[in-house]
Each structure stands twice: as C-alpha cells, then as structure tokens.
Amino acid sequence: MSNTQEFKIGADLYSIPADRFYGRDNHMWASHDNITGNVTIGMDSLGLASLGDLAYVSLQPVGTKVTRGESLGTLEAAKMTGDLTSPISGEIVERNDLTVRNPALVNQETYTNGWLVVIKPSDWENESAQLVSVDELPAWVDSELTRYRQQGWID
Amino acid sequence: MICGNLSGLLVYDMKPIRLINLGAVPSWQTQAVYHALAKRMDDDAQDTIVICQPTEPYLCLGYHQIFESIFDPAECVRRGLPVYRRRLGGGATYLDKNQIFYQCIFHHTHVPAMLKDIFAFALDAPVAALRGLGLNANLHDINEIEINGKRIAGTGGGRIGDATVVVGNVLFDFDYEAMTAVWQTPWQSFRQLAEQALRQQIVTMKDLSPNNSMDQITELLIEAYTNSMKRPLEMGTLTPAEIQAAEEEAREMTSTDALSLHRVDSAPEPMRTLKISARAFIRHDEVQSNGYAVQGSFWLSEDIIQSAILQSTPTRDWSSIETNLCGSLFKDWKENILQVTPQA
Numbered sequence: 001m002s003n004t005q006e007f008k009i010g011a012d013l014y015s016i017p018a019d020r021f022y023g024r025d026n027h028m029w030a031s032h033d034n035i036t037g038n039v040t041i042g043m044d045s046l047g048l049a050s051l052g053d054l055a056y057v058s059l060q061p062v063g064t065k066v067t068r069g070e071s072l073g074t075l076e077a078a079k080m081t082g083d084l085t086s087p088i089s090g091e092i093v094e095r096n097d098l099t100v101r102n103p104a105l106v107n108q109e110t111y112t113n114g115w116l117v118v119i120k121p122s123d124w125e126n127e128s129a130q131l132v133s134v135d136e137l138p139a140w141v142d143s144e145l146t147r148y149r150q151q152g153w154i155d
Numbered sequence: 156m157i158c159g160n161l162s163g164l165l166v167y168d169m170k171p172i173r174l175i176n177l178g179a180v181p182s183w184q185t186q187a188v189y190h191a192l193a194k195r196m197d198d199d200a201q202d203t204i205v206i207c208q209p210t211e212p213y214l215c216l217g218y219h220q221i222f223e224s225i226f227d228p229a230e231c232v233r234r235g236l237p238v239y240r241r242r243l244g245g246g247a248t249y250l251d252k253n254q255i256f257y258q259c260i261f262h263h264t265h266v267p268a269m270l271k272d273i274f275a276f277a278l279d280a281p282v283a284a285l286r287g288l289g290l291n292a293n294l295h296d297i298n299e300i301e302i303n304g305k306r307i308a309g310t311g312g313g314r315i316g317d318a319t320v321v322v323g324n325v326l327f328d329f330d331y332e333a334m335t336a337v338w339q340t341p342w343q344s345f346r347q348l349a350e351q352a353l354r355q356q357i358v359t360m361k362d363l364s365p366n367n368s369m370d371q372i373t374e375l376l377i378e379a380y381t382n383s384m385k386r387p388l389e390m391g392t393l394t395p396a397e398i399q400a401a402e403e404e405a406r407e408m409t410s411t412d413a414l415s416l417h418r419v420d421s422a423p424e425p426m427r428t429l430k431i432s433a434r435a436f437i438r439h440d441e442v443q444s445n446g447y448a449v450q451g452s453f454w455l456s457e458d459i460i461q462s463a464i465l466q467s468t469p470t471r472d473w474s475s476i477e478t479n480l481c482g483s484l485f486k487d488w489k490e491n492i493l494q495v496t497p498q499a
Contacts, residue, residue: 050269052297055244056219058417074218078297079245080270081218081313148268 005137007145014045016141017111021131023087030087030131032124039088042115043106046144051077054103059095059117066092068127072117084116088127094118169265170201172384173391174377177207183405185209186239189258189320191400196318202261204380206373212251214238214337220247222414223423227339236337240413243320245311246430253328255369257281257376263319274298277321278310279383284375288364296433305358306432325372326359341425341439344464345452349429349437352454356432442489446499449492458485469499
C-alpha cells in the first residue's frame with residue numbers, strides 16, 4: 001500500500017504516514033524504533049485539523065511514568081485546553097522542548113520535528129495491538145472523516 | 156484531546172440540561188463550581204449550565220500562563236485580589252460584580268467535534284441574548300463576542316475529565332485601572348498602551364444600554380439557551396456533594412502548586428505580548444540603533460503598528476519616529492528605525 005494516507009478537508013490536503021501506529025480515539029501517533037525499542041509520540045493531522053493552530057504545549061518531565069489513556073501533557077488552541085493522551089504506557093525518556101517553546105511546530109512539522117515525547121514502553125507488544133496499524137489505516141481515516149462529516153464540520 | 160463526539164446520539168434521547176442560577180455568590184464559587192461539576196462528569200451526570208456573578212473582585216489565570224509573568228504579585232496583594240488558576244484556556248482576567256458569568260459543563264460526547272463548533276454551540280445563546288436587547292452582537296474569530304467590533308465578553312474553554320467546558324461573561328462595567336495595574340509589564344509605556352487599547356477595544360453594557368439589569372440579561376440568557384440547545388432545560392440546584400467538591404476545588408485553584416504551574420527555573424520574564432482582543436495586541440521589543448538602546452511598546456492590529464512608544468538610553472525625543480512607524484509592519488520596525496536614527 002501507499003506510504004501515506006491522504007485526505008481532504010475543504011480545500012486542504014492532509015496526509016497520514018503509514019509507517020507508524022495511531023491512537024484510535026485520541027489522534028496521537030506512535031512510531032516504534034526497532035533498535036532502541038522506544039516509541040516516539042506525536043499528534044496526528046486529523047486531530048490537528050479539528051483544533052487549528054496550537055498556542056501552548058506543555059509536557060510531563062522526563063522520568064514521568066505514563067499510563068495508556070492518561071495525560072502526557074496539555075495543549076491549548078483558540079483558548080481551549082485539553083490533554084495530550086498517551087497512546088501507550090511507559091516512561092518518558094525524552095521530550096521535545098522545541099514544541100513547548102514553539103507549538104506551531106506541531107502543526108507545521110507534525111510527523112517529523114513536531115514530535116512530543118519519546119516513551120520507553122512497558123507493554124508495547126500488547127498495547128500496539130490496540131492501536132490503528134497500517135492495514136487498518138485507510139478504513140480508520142474514512143470512518144473518522146465520516147464521523148466528522150456527520151457532525152457537520154466538513155462541507 | 157478536546158474534541159467531543161456526537162455520533163450515535165440523538166439529542167432527544169438526552170437528559171434535560173440542568174440550569175443553575177446561582178445569582179451573586181462569593182467569588183470562589185464562580186470558578187470552583189464549574190470545575191467541580193466538570194470533574195464529577197460521567198455518563199450518568201447531567202449537562203449543566205451555571206449562571207452567576209461574583210460578589211468580590213478577583214483575578215483568574217489561564218491554564219498555561221506563568222503567574223509571575225502575567226501579574227505583579229505585590230500589587231495583587233496590595234489590592235487584596237485573590238488569584239485563581241482555572242483549568243481552561245485564554246488569558247488572565249480581572250473579574251468583579253459588574254460581570255455576569257455563564258458556564259456550560261457538558262459531557263464531551265454531547266458537544267460538536269470541532270473546536271470552533273464547540274464555541275458556537277456554547278456562545279450562540281449569549282450572542283442571541285445581547286441581540287434580544289437590540290445590540291449588534293456577533294461571534295468573531297471563533298470565540299469572541301463582539302458588539303460593533305468591540306469585545307463585551309471574555310471566553311475560554313477546555314476539556315476537564317469527561318466534560319467539555321466553555322465559560323464566558325458579559326461586562327456591565329469594567330475596572331480598567333485595576334486590570335492594568337496588576338499586569339507585570341516590562342515597562343510603563345507597555346502598560347500605558349495596553350490601557351489605551353483596552354479602553355478602545357472593550358465595550359460594556361454601561362456604554363451601550365445602561366438601563367438593562369443583570370436580571371434581564373439572565374432571563375434572556377436562559378431563554379436563548381433553551382432555544383439554541385434544542386433540548387429542554389430544567390432549573391436545578393447544587394447538591395451538598397457538589398458544594399463540598401467546589402470548596403475543595405477552590406482550595407486547589409488558589410494553592411501554591413496551582414499558581415506556580417509552568418514556572419521555569421530562571422527568573423520569570425514580564426510578558427512580551429498581551430492580547431487585548433482578536434483585533435489588538437500589545438508587544439514589546441528592543442533594538443540597538445546607532446548608539447541608542449531602544450525599547451519599544453507597540454499596539455498592533457493584524458501585525459500592523461497602530462501606535463508606538465519608544466524610549467532609549469541615552470534618552471532622546473522619538474515622537475516623530477513613533478508617528479512614522481504607525482501603519483508599518485511590526486516585523487520591519489527594527490530595520491525602519493535603523494534607517495532613520497541619527498548617531499548618538
């Protein structure tokens with residue numbers, strides 16, 4: 001299959017790389033490094049499309065133990081705050097302070113320099129099975145776009 | 156994530172919305188109640204709208220703001236103004252009895268998915284209430300309620316647990332002096348411009364329709380929420396458990412931990428940018444120009460300088476250059492000033 005899944009919202013074209021996993025409900029991506037075993041986490045472009053430009057990002061410090069489904073930080077866009085929900089459990093071993101200083105990086109370089117944290121996973125094998133994998137990606141993107149359309153925000 | 160999810164839910168299957176009109180209450184309740192209701196939100200809890208007014212003045216910080224960069228702690232103490240940290244976004248605010256608050260606390264699955272739609276969902280009613288008074292109110296730039304291009308409200312929102320919360324107010328009057336006095340500004344000219352911008356960009360009911368009371372607005376708000384939510388509203392009260400939870404929230408929101416959130420190890424810098432409204436920002440910046448260390452405060456609208464105040468070491472008269480900077484792009488100010496500054 002193609003190495004990206006493309007979708008359009010209005011006139012804007014977005015792409016979702018097929019080389020990583022995605023949180024089913026929280027629009028976070030997870031990229032596993034087969035050498036170190038660590039997982040880099042970021043936000044996906046579908047989630048960002050619903051939020052617009054981020055004004056603030058705050059991240060838990062290195063060393064913090066996070067549980068899948070719990071907060072690894074917070075964000076703010078257009079005066080609305082929310083949690084950055086961890087798609088996996090483990091320990092934060094690195095965080096991207098560039099995104100804290102310049103949250104626009106998350107919008108602009110979503111899948112590269114806009115990463116948020118690196119987690120040393122505690123149960124990657126089991127938890128990754130619950131994430132959206134490359135095979136499921138087209139169907140998942142379609143279902144999310146359908147959901148958004150039903151909620152009236154894509155013309 | 157912030158987003159809600161309406162999929163699979165039909166509005167007529169939902170419980171009525173509980174509307175709690177607290178009236179004038181001690182200030183802590185005006186922040187703590189909606190936090191308590193949000194944290195207690197679950198699949199069985201009722202969506203709630205709270206309307207209230209604080210009896211005493213206080214200050215409220217946005218979730219991501221650094222306290223010492225926004226407020227002058229000594230001035231807050233001198234004026235006896237308590238500071239609360241809310242779990243919602245937006246900027247620091249001065250709040251008092253001349254403002255009426257509306258606070259929507261909904262299960263996140265009962266609000267739209269997209270951020271701008273969440274604000275429209277919650278703020279259409281206050282806009283309609285103001286229009287009901289014959290005022291030309293509209294929602295500008297996602298979340299600002301304006302009348303004839305001027306702000307009459309502050310708004311903010313956030314996801315707290317399973318709740319999506321949107322709050323806002325209507326200004327009946329505004330204490331510009333108190334608001335500007337507590338700001339931690341880099342220098343006096345910044346405060347001066349900020350106060351000018353605030354006075355120009357904000358409008359109150361006192362300016363527009365001084366005969367309307369808070370009770371009238373409350374009635375219009377309730378009517379407007381009934382119409383805009385397309386769900387029945389039922390009048391309700393806080394339960395003893397909710398009141399107790401709110402008391403705990405109030406302690407948390409004023410705690411050292413809450414106020415020192417996001418504090419950095421280095422000395423906090425005074426704010427460099429202040430948003431007055433979607434149409435007005437105050438910025439400060441510095442440049443070395445031909446032997447002068449120049450500090451500038453700028454009032455910007457869409458990145459174009461509307462007004463500038465310059466000061467320097469050594470001192471000199473900058474008034475003609477200040478005038479010339481008006482109408483130019485902020486990003487060009489350093490280059491522009493280098494071209495016209497004579498050698499010190």
